[in-house]
Amino acid sequence: MSATAPTTLTLRRPDDWHLHLRDGNMLKAVAGETARDFARAIVMPNLVPPVVRGEQAAAYAARIRAALPEGAAFTPLMTLYLTEETDPADLRAAAEANIVQAVKLYPAGATTNSASGVRDFAKVRKVLETMAEIGLPLCVHGEVTDPEVDIFDREAVFIDTILDPLRRDLPELKVVLEHITTRDAVEYVRAGDDNLGATITVQHLIINRNHILVGGIKPHYYCLPVAKREEHRVAVRAAAVSGEKRFFFGSDSAPHLDPAKESACGCAGCFSSTIALAAVTEVFEQDGALDRLEAFMSLNGPAFYGLPANEERITLVKGEAQAHPGKIATPDGMLTIFDPGFPLHWRVEG
Ligand code: NCD
Numbered sequence: 001m002s003a004t005a006p007t008t009l010t011l012r013r014p015d016d017w018h019l020h021l022r023d024g025n026m027l028k029a030v031a032g033e034t035a036r037d038f039a040r041a042i043v044m045p046n047l048v049p050p051v052v053r054g055e056q057a058a059a060y061a062a063r064i065r066a067a068l069p070e071g072a073a074f075t076p077l078m079t080l081y082l083t084e085e086t087d088p089a090d091l092r093a094a095a096e097a098n099i100v101q102a103v104k105l106y107p108a109g110a111t112t113n114s115a116s117g118v119r120d121f122a123k124v125r126k127v128l129e130t131m132a133e134i135g136l137p138l139c140v141h142g143e144v145t146d147p148e149v150d151i152f153d154r155e156a157v158f159i160d161t162i163l164d165p166l167r168r169d170l171p172e173l174k175v176v177l178e179h180i181t182t183r184d185a186v187e188y189v190r191a192g193d194d195n196l197g198a199t200i201t202v203q204h205l206i207i208n209r210n211h212i213l214v215g216g217i218k219p220h221y222y223c224l225p226v227a228k229r230e231e232h233r234v235a236v237r238a239a240a241v242s243g244e245k246r247f248f249f250g251s252d253s254a255p256h257l258d259p260a261k262e263s264a265c266g267c268a269g270c271f272s273s274t275i276a277l278a279a280v281t282e283v284f285e286q287d288g289a290l291d292r293l294e295a296f297m298s299l300n301g302p303a304f305y306g307l308p309a310n311e312e313r314i315t316l317v318k319g320e321a322q323a324h325p326g327k328i329a330t331p332d333g334m335l336t337i338f339d340p341g342f343p344l345h346w347r348v349e350g
Pocket residue numbers: 020046111112141222223224225252254255268269270
């Protein structure tokens with residue numbers, strides 16, 4: 001590091017545009033991990049059973065607020081889980097009452113708790129039209145579920161066969177292509193218009209598929225969409241550090257207790273909230289892009305969602321390498337925190 005490289009950095013308090021908080025004991029264990037650094041988060045609705053109606057989203061938001069540590073200033077931005085039975089009138093009412101900020105599309109069977117997702121897009125056409133009309137974004141888990149399609153190709157095939165036709169059919173619909181993992185997705189989003197954005201996770205900036213599979217299987221690096229080849233990680237990372245407005249941070253922090261990860265059939269999901277801001281800051285520093293960190297973490301997301309950026313500022317301070325926090329103890333068992341594989345030096349002051 002040169003003598004002139006910054007050791008403090010002030011930016012607007014960031015938001016997390018894709019987060020899993022779960023419920024019950026897990027919610028209580030992880031809510032504060034996000035609230036420590038982030039002002040707001042788009043909270044995923046894939047509970048069991050899923051959050052499908054406005055009243056369920058309102059009740060879930062209340063449980064999240066109740067799980068926050070004393071004095072935490074954190075606003076959950078709620079989503080509804082799109083099913084073939086979603087009622088356009090209920091969705092419109094929930095959006096107009098500011099109870100929900102987005103709707104989540106899981107292709108049926110694509111990932112954890114997605115069995116109630118969409119099989120036949122014709123059945124959700126009315127709902128999507130309503131969303132386009134009122135400007136409510138659709139957050140998309142962009143993977144096909146066809147067993148014939150290789151797991152490493154599922155994002156690229158989704159873009160060609162589902163996302164692009166959907167956007168041509170309803171160009172007024174705002175779409176966030178979530179947790180992008182491929183060069184294909186980066187290029188598609190760049191070529192799109194202002195109704196298209198993409199979130200990028202911590203892990204997809206840092207790991208490729210070798211990290212999961214070489215030298216023994218590493219279940220804590222397994223998430224969906226699964227990390228791809230190195231050339232894809234490089235493309236995704238270049239998009240993030242570019243500061244371009246289409247790309248913004250969404251951790252996809254997705255806690256599963258260790259026995260569910262370290263299993264003959266391990267769950268998909270990396271829990272990263274605890275180290276997310278420090279790890280992304282380190283990535284931007286490694287790439288000489290600290291001047292674009294605020295765009296990615298704090299500005300591009302609210303601009304896409306049509307929300308104001310946070311007024312509060314935080315200061316990040318660079319210091320000695322910090323020990324990785326390892327695991328969190330929950331009443332139901334241990335939860336492993338994503339390990340970026342390099343030391344973290346930045347922490348929020350105060
Ligand atoms: C998420 C989860 O565990 O809820 N898992 C993951 O690997 N990302 C679901 C999801 O967002 O795909």
